[in-house]
Amino acid sequence: MTESSKADDVFDIDRIRKLIELMKEHDLGEIDLRQENQRIRLCGAGHGHPILASGMASMPMMAAPAPVAAPAAAIAPAAPAAPASDVDGPHIEIIKSPMVGTFYARPNPNAKNFVEVGSSVQTDTVVCIIEAMKVFNEIPAEIRGKIVQVLVKNEEAVDYGKPLFKIDTRG
Incomplete structure (x- = not known):
């Protein structure tokens, strides 16, 4: 990989490490960067413990599973099913x-x-x-x-x- 193409690669491991350090340093919960058709998203699992999440703009993002409790509010009925x-x-x-x-x-x-x-x-x-x-x-x-x-x-x-x-x- 040439130096120029490495600089343009949002998935470069060194760049990801720097973003994780930035999250820790500033106690950020999430970073979501997009450039053309590339995207990288980092979501924090808690204070100072980021989880890597990335994907192309046309593909779904990935995130590590974490327990999430549903709110206690009443759940609305589902939309009617199509044939x-x-x-x-x-x-x-x-x-x-x-x-x-x-x-x-x-x-x-x-x-x-x-x-x-x-x-x-x-x-x-x-x-x-x-x-x-x-x-x-x-x-x-x-x-x-x-x-x-x-x-x-x-x-x-x-x-x-x-x-x-x-x-x-x-x-």
Whole structure:
């Protein structure tokens, strides 16, 4: 690897180590850097103990599992399921949770859901919020299509990789 390409590589181990030290030094809970189609995200597991999380912009981020308790508030009913023929097939993509946390279908308790069954989404459409360590992370669809199924309930605890939505990429 040339010196120039190493300097441009956000996944260079020396750069990651420096970012972890920066997190420890300034007691940061999270660092999320994006440049063109590259992304690196570091999430702290606690004071001074960062967990590495990285991925390309078009791929989900990774985070180490940590226990997360769901809030005691009442859970809203799930969105109605679409007919089975609409939610399965080669044109169906699944949006998965990029982290461990609590799923929120809407920005606040009095607001409408970000998306519902039948909603059209673009790559930058926010489909939900996942709260992790008191940080509210807006989750973009990262694909285009139409929501055909919501797979989790509002305020449900989710793990990394848990399916959240099914998207029909034809719509």
